Amino acid sequence: GIQVEQSPPDLILQEGANSTLRCNFSDSVNNLQWFHQNPWGQLINLFYIPSGTKQNGRLSATTVATERYSLLYISSSQTTDSGVYFCAVGSDYKLSFGAGTTVTVRA
Amino acid sequence: DTAVSQTPKYLVTQMGNDKSIKCEQNLGHDTMYWYKQDSKKFLKIMFSYNNKELIINETVPNRFSPKSPDKAHLNLHINSLELGDSAVYFCASSQVFVGVNYGYTFGSGTRLTVV
Numbered sequence: 001g002i003q004v005e006q007s008p009p010d011l012i013l014q015e016g017a018n019s020t021l022r023c024n025f026s027d028s029v030n031n032l033q034w035f036h037q038n039p040w041g042q043l044i045n046l047f048y049i050p051s052g053t054k055q056n057g058r059l060s061a062t063t064v065a066t067e068r069y070s071l072l073y074i075s076s077s078q079t080t081d082s083g084v085y086f087c088a089v090g091s092d093y094k095l096s097f098g099a100g101t102t103v104t105v106r107a
Numbered sequence: 108d109t110a111v112s113q114t115p116k117y118l119v120t121q122m123g124n125d126k127s128i129k130c131e132q133n134l135g136h137d138t139m140y141w142y143k144q145d146s147k148k149f150l151k152i153m154f155s156y157n158n159k160e161l162i163i164n165e166t167v168p169n170r171f172s173p174k175s176p177d178k179a180h181l182n183l184h185i186n187s188l189e190l191g192d193s194a195v196y197f198c199a200s201s202q203v204f205v206g207v208n209y210g211y212t213f214g215s216g217t218r219l220t221v222v
Contacts, residue, residue: 045210048209093157095152
């Protein structure tokens with residue numbers, strides 16, 4: 001099956017800092033999504049982004065499908081950004097998740 | 108209004124018991140899913156249903172039986188529970204339109220503990 005690698009596995013940020021999370025995948029896909037799992041366990045969809053660039057507030061994402069990677073940018077991080085960020089790739093009916101990047105934002 | 112709701116939120120049960128988890132979505136989506144998250148937070152697909160039809164069955168033991176009575180509901184029944192079934196089970200839904208998936212909405216999860 002498709003392999004999904006996320007880096008770094010852990011990230012500690014000071015409030016206000018910027019960061020970049022990376023997702024590499026092993027095969028071409030028509031579905032790529034980024035999710036945030038907050039400390040209470042809720043999974044929130046951040047982006048549906050099989051290609052191109054999108055922005056939503058302080059978050060933006062870029063997927064270069066031909067090179068099989070996606071980047072998630074967090075700018076001016078806040079403590080509420082803490083949690084696990086998952087990249088998931090695949091087809092219409094099946095997503096394979098990466099192991100996640102655990103982000104801790106300190107006040 | 109909750110978009111994807113799962114019940115119960117917590118489930119503690121003994122080995123060998125049978126239990127069910129219910130999921131309902133009010134988003135009008137045509138596709139629903141069950142994912143399992145293990146203790147290391149790894150998420151893995153179990154089942155996908157599109158318009159009540161099973162699309163994906165990801166080598167899940169026969170003890171797990173999903174049922175989709177209509178597009179808005181996808182329930183999960185588990186027979187003869189084992190210790191290894193302890194995990195968080197997430198229901199999700201999405202709209203798949205002409206081969207384009209508009210992103211998942213997840214439920215809040217059901218934490219199953221088998222003792």
